[in-house]
Amino acid sequence: xxHTIETILNHxxxxxxxxxxxxxxxxxxxxxxxxxxxxSSNVMAYTIIGVTDPFLKEELRKVSGQPYxxxxxHLFVFCGDLHRISQLATREEQVQMQETLxxxxxxxxxxxxxxxxxxxxxxxxxxxxxxxxxxxxxxxDIYHVSELLRxxxxxxxxxxxxxxxxxxxxxxxxxxxxxxxxxxxxxxSFESQQTAISAYDIxxxxxxxxxxxxxRTDTWTEQMIRKYQxxxxxxxxxYVKDQKLNKR
Amino acid sequence: xxHTIETILNHxxxxxxxxxxxxxxxxxxxxxxxxxxxxSSNVMAYTIIGVTDPFLKEELRKVSGQPYxxxxxHLFVFCGDLHRISQLATREEQVQMQETLxxxxxxxxxxxxxxxxxxxxxxxxxxxxxxxxxxxxxxxDIYHVSELLRxxxxxxxxxxxxxxxxxxxxxxxxxxxxxxxxxxxxxxSFESQQTAISAYDIxxxxxxxxxxxxxRTDTWTEQMIRKYQxxxxxxxxxYVKDQKLNKR
Numbered sequence: 001x002x003h004t005i006e007t008i009l010n011h012x013x014x015x016x017x018x019x020x021x022x023x024x025x026x027x028x029x030x031x032x033x034x035x036x037x038x039x040s041s042n043v044m045a046y047t048i049i050g051v052t053d054p055f056l057k058e059e060l061r062k063v064s065g066q067p068y069x070x071x072x073x074h075l076f077v078f079c080g081d082l083h084r085i086s087q088l089a090t091r092e093e094q095v096q097m098q099e100t101l102x103x104x105x106x107x108x109x110x111x112x113x114x115x116x117x118x119x120x121x122x123x124x125x126x127x128x129x130x131x132x133x134x135x136x137x138x139x140x141d142i143y144h145v146s147e148l149l150r151x152x153x154x155x156x157x158x159x160x161x162x163x164x165x166x167x168x169x170x171x172x173x174x175x176x177x178x179x180x181x182x183x184x185x186x187x188x189s190f191e192s193q194q195t196a197i198s199a200y201d202i203x204x205x206x207x208x209x210x211x212x213x214x215x216r217t218d219t220w221t222e223q224m225i226r227k228y229q230x231x232x233x234x235x236x237x238x239y240v241k242d243q244k245l246n247k248r
Numbered sequence: 249x250x251h252t253i254e255t256i257l258n259h260x261x262x263x264x265x266x267x268x269x270x271x272x273x274x275x276x277x278x279x280x281x282x283x284x285x286x287x288s289s290n291v292m293a294y295t296i297i298g299v300t301d302p303f304l305k306e307e308l309r310k311v312s313g314q315p316y317x318x319x320x321x322h323l324f325v326f327c328g329d330l331h332r333i334s335q336l337a338t339r340e341e342q343v344q345m346q347e348t349l350x351x352x353x354x355x356x357x358x359x360x361x362x363x364x365x366x367x368x369x370x371x372x373x374x375x376x377x378x379x380x381x382x383x384x385x386x387x388x389d390i391y392h393v394s395e396l397l398r399x400x401x402x403x404x405x406x407x408x409x410x411x412x413x414x415x416x417x418x419x420x421x422x423x424x425x426x427x428x429x430x431x432x433x434x435x436x437s438f439e440s441q442q443t444a445i446s447a448y449d450i451x452x453x454x455x456x457x458x459x460x461x462x463x464r465t466d467t468w469t470e471q472m473i474r475k476y477q478x479x480x481x482x483x484x485x486x487y488v489k490d491q492k493l494n495k496r
Contacts, residue, residue, distance in 0.1 A: 004252040004375035008281045008368050031430045033256045035423040038382045044424050053433045087438035088469045097476040104485035115363035120256050123371055127252035134286045150434040175283040176292050182279045185301045186398040190335035221336045228345040237352035248485060
């Protein structure tokens with residue numbers, strides 16, 4: 001197994017960082033890595049906002065409810081961005097571009113573009129000995145985050161990423177078995193995934209009971225059912241449409 | 249610079265592969281790498297379908313119009329998947345989960361989860377000396393792809409990835425300058441990105457004129473305006489909603 005695959009397989013989310021800040025050089029390397037990810041038709045439909053302003057970090061921490069949004073080596077916010085492209089055009093051309101810009105297809109493009117670049121940044125950071133945590137929690141109050149970062153139309157904050165020197169080393173969290181996630185030639189029925197899922201329920205329960213902090217006793221199945229019975233972040237839909245994305 | 253970052257920065261899309269097929273062991277390693285990516289609240293809301301059936305590969309090649317969809321070492325299709333989670337629940341619980349399952353928020357979750365896992369697979373493959381190409385082109389006829397792969401409700405094909413031994417070595421494609429893509433503390437106006445974009449227009453034009461195959465003369469700005477004036481894949485929106493995702 002080579003170093004890169006070792007790095008990938010050693011991923012765990014880091015939620016406690018030392019006070020060390022990333023250097024400008026580190027930030028440049030990470031962004032360069034992010035940018036080298038594939039992009040649909042080379043549209044590069046994303047913007048990464050580095051947040052250093054203490055007031056902004058405090059506000060974003062409040063939105064997320066997670067202290068590591070404030071306390072980290074650097075905070076990145078990954079935005080889907082079709083604004084840049086829309087502004088390349090004349091007014092007249094913009095009118096003709098509107099239908100495409102507002103389509104669900106382009107919403108998918110911008111979300112995937114941003115995610116691919118983020119995962120490159122994550123792997124690059126971890127290869128440098130840094131730790132990372134994805135922050136979907138910024139969508140807890142997406143309207144407020146959008147205002148804080150002054151996002152224009154056609155730009156949306158998708159998630160954040162806290163990066164820094166790890167101040168803890170959590171256990172590796174087990175994943176669903178291979179058989180549940182990888183199918184051949186067609187989607188395999190839920191019934192045929194069920195043995196793998198039951199095995200995972202036991203494995204995850206065991207992991208939760210024995211991990212060093214925040215122990216719990218529920219299974220994956222129980223967690224998922226509970227989680228999806230709650231409606232959260234239902235305003236993301238109207239927000240995205242207000243930003244003129246995912247409208248048709 | 250370490251090996252992992254070198255691998256990331258050396259990424260180029262490979263569109264011509266030798267006849268060598270990936271081994272079972274390689275596929276296992278790649279899927280394991282994919283699975284170790286972060287996942288929102290551990291939902292692991294994706295399924296990866298490996299396509300080896302010659303009829304299916306031919307059909308998918310026709311959808312994409314790209315020969316390397318058929319001729320490669322292995323073909324993966326990355327699907328957003330909330331079906332697995334929905335099926336964990338009783339009928340009664342499913343009714344209570346419906347609003348969340350159908351939300352734009354969960355559509356974002358499943359798209360990002362799939363993309364993060366895909367980028368891990370891409371980097372792992374490249375670290376092993378393999379080449380990859382993302383295939384958004386499978387969305388050219390998303391209804392047909394969905395039928396071919398027998399996707400149930402709450403599952404959508406987001407993109408494919410062709411993997412294999414490279415049979416060519418394209419030049420590295422330049423990316424937008426750092427200043428255009430990385431902003432500090434707030435979104436920087438298009439005007440302030442314009443110098444960087446103009447520089448990129450010249451750089452990309454130069455790249456296109458001098459690359460060894462498929463030379464062209466247009467700038468990035470011209471390409472983007474032309475591209476976004478065409479409406480393509482407008483049926484993705486209704487397809488996704490038919491699959492009961494992104495509905496509210």
